[in-house]
Amino acid sequence: MIAAILIVSLLVSEPPTDTARVDSVGATDAHTVTVFAEPCAEACFTGVPSTTTLTVDELMTHGNAMLIRRAAMAGEAMVGGLRGGQVTMSIDGMKVHSACVDKMDPATAYVELDNLRALDLTTGSGDLRYGSNLGGSLAFQLRQPSHDAPLAARVEATVDANAIGRTFKSSLEGSADNVGARVAYTYRAAEDFRAGGQRLIAGSNFEKHNALAAASIELADRQTLQVLAIYDLATFIGYPALLMDTRRAEALIGGITWKGAWSSGWTSSVKAYANHVDHQMDDLSRSADEVAARPFMPGMYMPMDGTSTTLGSLAELRWASSTSVVTGVLDLSYLAANATMDMLPMDITVSSMQMTNIGDARVGTYGLNVIWEELLSGVATVRSSVRFDLSPRTLRDQASREILAAYRPNAPIDRTMTALSASVGLRAALSEMNTGTLTLSTLERLPTHLEMYGFWLYDPQANMVTVGDPGLTPERSWGIETGFEHRSDGAQLLVGARTQWISHYIASVQIRSNEQIPLRSVANVGWALLASADLSFNLPVSDHTVLGAMVAWTYGQSIDQQDPLPLICPLTALVRGVWTLDNVQIEARLRGALAQDRMSTVLLPENATPAWFTADLTAVWNATRNIVVMASLRNLFDAWYHEHTSINDLASPGRSIQLQVRTLW
Amino acid sequence: MKHLLQLLVAVLLTVGCSTTTEPTPTDPTDELVLIGTDTVNTHEVSLYFETAPHVGMNTVLIRVVQLPQKTTVETVIWKIDPTMPSMGHGSPGNVHPVHHGNGWYRGTCNFTMTGDWDIALTRMDHDTIVHTTHFPVVVK
Ligand SMILES: [Cu+2]
Ligand SMILES: [Cu+2]
Numbered sequence: 168m169i170a171a172i173l174i175v176s177l178l179v180s181e182p183p184t185d186t187a188r189v190d191s192v193g194a195t196d197a198h199t200v201t202v203f204a205e206p207c208a209e210a211c212f213t214g215v216p217s218t219t220t221l222t223v224d225e226l227m228t229h230g231n232a233m234l235i236r237r238a239a240m241a242g243e244a245m246v247g248g249l250r251g252g253q254v255t256m257s258i259d260g261m262k263v264h265s266a267c268v269d270k271m272d273p274a275t276a277y278v279e280l281d282n283l284r285a286l287d288l289t290t291g292s293g294d295l296r297y298g299s300n301l302g303g304s305l306a307f308q309l310r311q312p313s314h315d316a317p318l319a320a321r322v323e324a325t326v327d328a329n330a331i332g333r334t335f336k337s338s339l340e341g342s343a344d345n346v347g348a349r350v351a352y353t354y355r356a357a358e359d360f361r362a363g364g365q366r367l368i369a370g371s372n373f374e375k376h377n378a379l380a381a382a383s384i385e386l387a388d389r390q391t392l393q394v395l396a397i398y399d400l401a402t403f404i405g406y407p408a409l410l411m412d413t414r415r416a417e418a419l420i421g422g423i424t425w426k427g428a429w430s431s432g433w434t435s436s437v438k439a440y441a442n443h444v445d446h447q448m449d450d451l452s453r454s455a456d457e458v459a460a461r462p463f464m465p466g467m468y469m470p471m472d473g474t475s476t477t478l479g480s481l482a483e484l485r486w487a488s489s490t491s492v493v494t495g496v497l498d499l500s501y502l503a504a505n506a507t508m509d510m511l512p513m514d515i516t517v518s519s520m521q522m523t524n525i526g527d528a529r530v531g532t533y534g535l536n537v538i539w540e541e542l543l544s545g546v547a548t549v550r551s552s553v554r555f556d557l558s559p560r561t562l563r564d565q566a567s568r569e570i571l572a573a574y575r576p577n578a579p580i581d582r583t584m585t586a587l588s589a590s591v592g593l594r595a596a597l598s599e600m601n602t603g604t605l606t607l608s609t610l611e612r613l614p615t616h617l618e619m620y621g622f623w624l625y626d627p628q629a630n631m632v633t634v635g636d637p638g639l640t641p642e643r644s645w646g647i648e649t650g651f652e653h654r655s656d657g658a659q660l661l662v663g664a665r666t667q668w669i670s671h672y673i674a675s676v677q678i679r680s681n682e683q684i685p686l687r688s689v690a691n692v693g694w695a696l697l698a699s700a701d702l703s704f705n706l707p708v709s710d711h712t713v714l715g716a717m718v719a720w721t722y723g724q725s726i727d728q729q730d731p732l733p734l735i736c737p738l739t740a741l742v743r744g745v746w747t748l749d750n751v752q753i754e755a756r757l758r759g760a761l762a763q764d765r766m767s768t769v770l771l772p773e774n775a776t777p778a779w780f781t782a783d784l785t786a787v788w789n790a791t792r793n794i795v796v797m798a799s800l801r802n803l804f805d806a807w808y809h810e811h812t813s814i815n816d817l818a819s820p821g822r823s824i825q826l827q828v829r830t831l832w
Numbered sequence: 833m834k835h836l837l838q839l840l841v842a843v844l845l846t847v848g849c850s851t852t853t854e855p856t857p858t859d860p861t862d863e864l865v866l867i868g869t870d871t872v873n874t875h876e877v878s879l880y881f882e883t884a885p886h887v888g889m890n891t892v893l894i895r896v897v898q899l900p901q902k903t904t905v906e907t908v909i910w911k912i913d914p915t916m917p918s919m920g921h922g923s924p925g926n927v928h929p930v931h932h933g934n935g936w937y938r939g940t941c942n943f944t945m946t947g948d949w950d951i952a953l954t955r956m957d958h959d960t961i962v963h964t965t966h967f968p969v970v971v972k
Contacts, residue, residue, distance in 0.1 A: 464919065510919075510947070517918045518970055520947030523887070566888030573889070573925020573942050622944075683920025 212703065212717060214285040219754050219785040219799065221325065221334075221825065223278050223286075223307075228758075230288040231701050231719045232305065233736045236813040237269075237408045237627075239330065239360050239371045239820070241276040245812060246303030247290045247665060247699040248721040248735050252615040252673075253642070255298035258307045259395065259438075260481045260498075261422055262298065266444035266473040268506045268524050268617060268624045269409060275305070277399045277418050279353040279377050281323070281336050284310045290699065291648045291665055292590040292608035295536045295554040296496045297481070299586045299612045301644045302667060311393055312347035314385045316340055320832045329801075329823030330371070332357035345385035353377040359405070362818035363807030368407050370452065375401040389428040396421045403452075408817040409627045410463065411448040411471065418444045432488055438481040446473045459513060463630050464684065466513045473506035473525065490542040498534040503527065504616050508623075524623060526567020528616040530560040534586075546596040550606075556586040558613050562620045562637070570622060571637060574688065578638025580620075586611040586641050592648070604650040608667075614639040618673055618689045626675065628733075628814050629771055631685040633675045640671040640691050657707045664700040672725060674733075674770040692770065693727025715743045725770055733771035734812050737763035737778075750789035757782050763811040774816060779808030781819075797827040864893060867951070870965040874899045875908075877965065879953060885971045887943050894929050894937040894953070904935025909956040914941050914949050914969075943971045 212230045220226050224242045228234060234242030235250065246254050256262075256274045263274040287294065287306040294304035318341040325334040338351035356374040361367050377399045384392040397420040404413035422440035429435070449470035450458060459466050479500035486493045505527050510520040534556040541549050561581045562568050568580050592606030617624060621635035646667030653660040672695035675687040703717040718740045723732030739760040746753045759780025766773050785799040805822035813819070864880035871877070876899055882891035892912065896905040910929045915922045921944075929939030943949055949969045955962040 467918075510945070512918060514918070518946075518948045520916075520919075520945050522945035566886070569888040570923075570925075570942065570944050573923065576925070682922065686921075 212288070214287055216280050216283060216286075218752060218787050219756075219797065220280065221799070221827070223275050223280055223283065226280065226283075226286055227275070227288070227305070229717075229741065230286065231290055231703075231717060232288055233719075233721075233739065233812050234810070235270075235734060236810065236817050236819070237271065238373065238404055238406045238817075239357060239368075240355070240373055240375075240404065241271065241273055243270055243273045244275065244305055245734065245736070246288070246305070248697045248723045248732065249301050249303040250734065252618065253301040253612055254303035254305065255294070255300040256305050256307075257297040258397075258420065259309050259422060259424075260297050260306070261420065261438070261440045261442065262477055262479060262500050262502075263418065263420060263442050263444065264475040264477050264502050264504065264616075266446035266475040266504070266506070267413070267416070267448065268471070268473055268621060269406075269411065269448070269627070271404065271406060271409070271413050271448060272416055272418075272444065272446055275307070276375075276401075277377065277397055277420060278307045278309070279336065279351070279379070281321070281338060281353070282309050282351055282379050284308045290663065290701070292552070292588075292606060292610055292646060293592075295552055295588055295590075295610075296483075296538075297498060298532070299534065299554055299556050299588055299610070301610050301612050301642060301669065302608070302646060302665065309379075309381070309395065310349070312340055312342070312349035312381050312383045314342050314345050314347035314383050314391075316342045316347055318342075321829070323827065323829040325825060325827040327357065327823055327825045329820055330357035330360035332360075332825075346382060347384075348380070348382040350381075351377075351379045360820045363802065363805050363821040365805070365821060366807065366818070368818060370405040370407045370412065373401070373404040373413075375399065375404065386425075391426045393424040393426065394422075395424075405452070406448075408814040410453075410461065410625070411450045411469065412452050414447045414449050414451070414470070416444070416446045416448075418442065432486050433484070434487075435484045436482070438479075440477075440479045440481070442477050444473075444475045447471070455513070463625070464510070467520075468511040468513075469508055470511070471506065471508040471524070473504070475502060475504045477502050492538075492540040494536075494538040496534075496536040496538075498532070498536065500532050502530045502532075502616060504530075522623060523564060523567050525616065525620060526562050526564025526622070528560070528562050528620040530616045531558060532613065533557045548594045549591065550594065551591045552589065554586075554588045556584075556613060558584045558586070560584065560616070560619065567620070567622060571620065571635065574634050575636055575638055578636060580637045582637065584613055584641060586613050588612075600653055600655045602652040602654075604648070604652075606646075606648040608644070608646045608648070610644045610646065610667075611641045612644075613641050614673060614689075621689070626687070626771070628773060629675070629685075629687065631677075631687050633687045633689060634678075636689045639673060639689065642669055642671050642673055642691075644669045644697075657705075657713075659703075659705040661703045662701075664698075666696070666698045669695045669697060674725070674728075676770075692725060695723065695725045695727075695732060697732065698722045711747050713745050715745070717741045725767075728769050730769040731765040731767050733767035733773050735763070735765065736811055737761040737776070752787040754785045754787075755782070756785070760810065773811075776809065776811040776816075779806060779810075781806050781808070793831055795827075795829040795831075797825075797829070799825040799827075801825060861895075867969055868965075868967045870967075871899065872955070872963050872965070875905060876902075877953070877955075879951065879967050881941075885941075885943060885949070885969050887946055887971060889925070890941045890943065892929060892939050892941045892951075894939075896935055896937070906931045906935055908937065909958075910937060910939065911952075911954040911956055912939050912941055913952040913954070914943060915952065916945070916947060917950050918948060943969075946971045 232244040289304040323336040335354040340349040399418040401416040420442040424438040426436040482497040506524040536554040588610040590608035623632045644667045648665040650663040671691040678688045679686045699721040701719040723735040742757040762778040764775045782803040801823045867879040869878045878895045880893040923942040925942045927940035929937035951967040954964040
C-alpha cells in the first residue's frame with residue numbers, strides 16, 4: 168500500500184468525501200480538524216484536492232464533472248450530461264446565483280482550492296440536500312477553522328510559463344480560548360494563453376482577487392458557531408469564446424452556522440446566509456473592426472450589468488441509531504435578480520438603446536429533504552430520500568412583465584410552482600470485498616429564473632437570442648442507477664451506470680426567423696433520454712507506485728425533437744500514475760477523449776469535435792518541513808485541442824511549465 | 833367713436849370666433865403626446881401616444897379627419913408595426929388600432945427597448961395596403 172506523501176504533517180488527514188457527506192451535520196464536523204497536510208495521493212477521485220491539483224476547475228475534472236469552457240478559468244460544471252439548473256451547486260450548502268446572464272460566473276469561481284475541504288461530487292440522485300436537481304450535485308465543503316489549532320501561516324506562489332500566470336495565496340490560522348479563526352487571500356492573474364502549437368488565444372487574460380475570513384467559536388460542549396465571509400473581485404476576465412468580457416465582478420458571500428450534537432444520536436445545525444453578486448461585462452476591449460463586423464448585433468458596444476441577491480437559511484436535523492439514520496434538511500432561499508444591457512451604436516446618429524434582460528425576478532425556493540437510511544441486515548442498507556419544493560416566483564418590473572406577456576400571452580407570470588423528488592436505493596454486500604447498489608428515482612427540477620424570465624439572453628454557440636417562458640413546466644426524470652464496488656488491499660474499483668428519461672426537457676427552440684436577429688424561446692421540448700456510465704479504479708502496483716483511471720461515457724437524445732442533446736461529452740478518460748519516493752512524489756497524467764460526432768442540430772447547433780489527449784508530468788519535492796516545491800509540465804506534447812463542451816470550440820492551453828513554492832510556518 | 837365701434841366689432845368677432853372653434857373641455861389631445869401628422873389625399877391622420885413613449889406596452893390613439901371640413905372618419909382599418917431599424921427587429925403583442933368613437937382609433941404598441949423606433953402605420957382596404965406612413969419615435 169502506498170504511503171501517501173504528507174506535505175507537512177501538522178495535523179491528521181481529512182475524512183474521505185463519503186464521510187464528509189454523512190457528517191455534514193454530525194458531531195465530528197463540529198470539531199473539524201484543520202488540515203495543512205495534503206491527503207493521500209490516491210489516484211482515485213475522493214473530492215479532496217490532491218497535492219498536484221492547482222485549481223478548482225482541475226479538481227472538478229478529476230471527478231467525473233465535465234466543464235463548459237468559455238474562458239481560461241471559471242468553467243461551468245456538467246455532471247452526467249446534466250447542466251445549468253439541472254445540477255445543484257452549493258458552497259457549504261449556500262446557493263450563490265449567477266448575476267451574469269451569459270454564464271460567466273458559476274459559483275465555483277468563488278471557491279479557492281486552499282479554502283476547500285472537499286468537493287462532494289454526486290452523479291445520480293444521491294444528493295438533494297441543497298436543491299432539487301436532475302441527478303447532479305457539486306457541494307463544496309469549505310475548511311472550517313479549528314478552535315484549538317496552533318498559529319500557522321501559509322504562503323504559496325505559482326507561476327505558469329504559458330500565460331505568464333501568477334497565483335499568490337496566503338493564509339493565516341490560529342486560535343485562542345474557544346475561538347478559531349482563519350483568513351486567506353488569493354490573487355490570480357494571467358496574460359493571454361497559448362493553445363497547442365503555441366497559437367495565441369487573444370483576449371484570454373484575467374485578473375482576480377479572493378479573500379476569505381472564517382471563525383469557529385466553541386459555545387459549549389459539542390456546540391459550535393461558525394462565521395464565514397468571502398469577498399471575490401474580478402477586475403477583468405477575458406472571454407474569447409463570447410462577445411463580451413467581464414469588466415468587473417464582485418461577490419460578497421456570508422453565512423453564520425450553529426452546529427450542535429446532542430445525546431442519544433441527535434445532531435443539528437442551522438445556517439443563515441446572504442450573498443450579493445454584481446457582474447459587469449462589455450465588449451469595450453474588442454477591436455472596432457471586430458465590433459463592426461461581427462455577425463450578431465454588429466456596429467454597437469453592449470455593456471451589461473447584472474446583479475443577484477440571495478438570502479437563505481438551511482436547517483439540518485439528524486438522528487442516528489445503530490441501524491437507522493434519519494436526516495431532515497430544510498432549505499429555504501430567496502433570490503432577487505436584475506440585468507440590463509446598453510447598446511451604444513458606433514454610428515453616432517443613432518440613439519443609444521437599453522433593454523432589461525431580467526426585470527427584477529424574484530424566486531423563493533422552500534424545500535424539505537428527508538433522508539432515511541436503514542440497515543436491514545448485516546449486509547444490506549436501504550436509503551430513501553424525498554424532497555419537496557414550494558417555489559413562488561414573479562417578475563416585478565412592469566415593463567418586463569408586459570414585454571414577456573407579449574411573447575407568451577397565455578403564460579402566467581406570477582406562479583407558485585412545486586417539485587417533488589424521491590429516490591430509493593439498496594446497497595448490498597455481495598461478498599466481503601464487493602458491494603452492489605441499485606437505485607430508482609423520480610426527480611423534478613424547477614426552471615431557473617433565466618429560463619422563465621430572461622429576455623434577449625444571448626447564446627454564443629447558437630448565435631441567437633433567447634426569450635424565457637414563464638409558463639414552463641418543471642422537468643421530471645425517471646431513472647435507474649446501478650453501481651458496483653470492489654475493495655481489496657488498497658485496490659478499489661468503482662463502476663456506475665445510470666439511465667434516465669426526462670419529460671418536459673427544457674431547451675430553446677426557434678420562434679421567429681423573419682428578422683435580422685434570430686430569436687429563440689425557452690420551451691419544454693418533450694422527452695429526452697440521458698444515459699451515463701463511469702468506471703474508476705485505484706491499483707497499488709508496488710510499495711511506491713499506484714495507478715488510477717477514470718473513464719466516463721455519456722449519451723443524450725431528445726426523443727421528441729429527434730436530436731442528440733447538445734454538449735454531451737464523448738468517452739473521456741483520465742489515467743494517473745503516482746510514484747512516491749521518500750520526500751518526492753511524481754505524477755504522470757494522461758487525459759483524453761474520443762471524437763464526438765453526435766451533434767445537436769436543433770436544440771443547440773454545435774460542431775463535431777475530434778479526439779484528443781494530453782499528457783502532464785508533475786513532481787512535488789518536500790524540500791524541508793516548511794517548504795514544498797512543485798514543478799509541473801502540462802500538455803507535454805503541446806496538443807492543439809478543444810473539449811466538446813468548449814463554447815465556440817475554444818481551444819485549451821498548450822504546453823506549459825508551472826512552478827509552485829509553498830511555505831508553511 | 834369710430835375707434836370704439838371698431839373695438840366693439842373686434843371684441844364681438846373674437847367672442848364669436850372663440851365660441852365656434854373652442855375645443856370641448858374633454859378634448860383628449862390636451863393630455864396626449866402627438867407623434868406626428870400625415871395628410872394622405874383628403875385624410876389628415878394624427879398619431880398620438882397616451883403617455884410619452886416608454887419601454888413596454890403603450891396605448892396609441894389615431895385621429896382621422898376628412899379635409900377640408902374636418903369631419904370625422906370612422907371606418908379605417910389600421911395595422912401598426914413598430915420596428916427598430918438600426919437592429920432590424922420588431923416587437924410582438926402590438927394591437928392594431930380600431931375605432932372607438934368620434935374619429936378616434938385606439939391600439940397598443942410594444943417597445944422592447946429604448947432607442948430609435950419606427951412606427952409603420954398602414955391603412956388597409958381588406959387585405960390590400962392603401963398607404964403606409966412611417967412615424968419615427970424615440971423611446972426613453
Ligand atoms: Cu457576463
Ligand atoms: Cu433593438
